[in-house]
Amino acid sequence: MDLKEIKQILRLMEENGLAEFELERDGLRIALRKAGPAPMTVPVALPQAPVPVAPAETPAPAADTGEATHQDTSAYINSPMVGTFYVAPSPDAPSFVDVGQTVGKDDVVCILEAMKVMNEIKAEVEGEIAEVLAENGEPVEYGQPLFRVKIA
């Protein structure tokens, strides 16, 4: 990243009223922070070198939060059905996956229960479990994000 690019970012921040900006890419991480009271923070997606992404699911129609989203390196495992979300095959068994664990496409990541049928849900993406987004034992709707996966 050269000075020209940094100046471009600064201008973008100014134009959009941003107080903070963070970018992580190709082993580079840059954070720019404006002095003074912070106005609203808005995630900004910059064009970047294409990152190999396995059939990445876009985040479900959930509201965008004010924090910087991880659109550049993350994929989401969204619920393929309405059901009750379980992280483990049974109450006393260990979870199918943990944060930090690498998963392959065919690895079972959770169970979704509906009408007493326990459906094993596969990852369908390859990567590292970064976040568990649904609560164990709670109902989830179709399309609801269950896991955030850092694409390898």
Added chain:
Amino acid sequence: MFERVLIANRGEIAVRIIRACKELGVQTIAVYSKADQHAMHVQLADEAICIGNSASAESYLHVPSIIKAAEIFDVEAIHPGYGFLAEDAHFAEICESCRVKFIGPQPEVIRRMGDKAEALRAAKGAGVPVIPGSDGVVADKTEALKVVEQIKYPVMIKAAAGGGGRGMRVAHTDVALSNALATAQAEAEAAFGNPAVYIEKYLENPRHVEVQVVADAKGNAVHLGERDCSVQRRHQKLIEEAPSPAVTPSIRRAMTKMALKLVQEVGYVNAGTIEFLLDKDSNFYFIEMNTRIQVEHTVTEMIYGVDLIKEQIRIAAGEKLSLDQRSLVVRGHAIECRVNAEDPVNGFKPTPGTIRFCSLPAGPNVRVDAHIYSGYSVPPHYDSLLAKLCTWGHDRDEAIRTMRRALDEFYVEGVATTIPFHKHVMHHPKFIGATFGNHFADEVVRDQGWS
């Protein structure tokens, strides 16, 4: 009364049910598919949950997802609306076993009346006149010819598991009979997964007249007169009215008496409709029973001043019928025009898309049951009904005038609609004189030079 009801449907009927629930103080839970994220019923319900992908089979027809949604919100009852799972006896049974009340008749009654041949048997058993025809399913041409000998041409071959005008073929000769039999069987297999067909006498240009009934679980039943649904195209209703201009007081007395006999015969509970064909000699024949609330329940509500959806919910909640036959008195006349996202100028081709802007008619004696709004995108996956425009008048003439006025106010930009068709009908001498028959819609299309 229930505390929470789940509406297992979408579009205008889901909105209708939510409205009734709200007025009864019942909490509403909407289910929706991915395509219906921005649908009106989702906005109006107290709670909403996305249950599947856009295809009906993965959402509105997907029983496990609907039952799961019912469980998540701990609902006491499910209203199935019309279409989708409304006449699915298996779904009604599952609701029962999950201790969720299915707002409609009992599963066995749904199953029995859903089988067209079985329904005919029930009608005959109740002494209700039926169209002369085969006694049950006809397997092949030999059997068919024997039936024809009895009842004479022309005949109609119909799917036993069918409805909605599909799996039906007419034959006037022995040669045509073979073809008609094979085609009807194939169509029935494709549409309903069951190739069984039966044969009936074909009536030329009959009127389609149906009787609304409602019964509670305590043995009380009433009829709410008849509706005339004779403006149809390819067996899809476009315009309905109540009362029927072709029904005299004596026909009405006989028809409604027969309808109640059938209700008693099968032990029917909740709202239902008994369909008849009325021939030019004023004979009427039972053709089928719809064990659900119908699209056109609106015109009946308007002439009797009742709320049939609320009645359905009350009956399901175990209450006594709030309607009493003696106090059900017809007042005036009502007409309904179905405004679909279809282009009448181009063979009624469905035209999904975004309604950039719309303005709905209003004013005295105008009722609009709709789910559309400016900016709404009509999805391509479901039926094309956008709105039901209903008008009331002291007499049929006034109802027609009000409909003309309301159609002129109805503005939709972005998708084609059937409004131009309805406008022509409301000015057509045959409609005004109530002298039209079953092929009227096709005549209008032809006269206009549409394809």
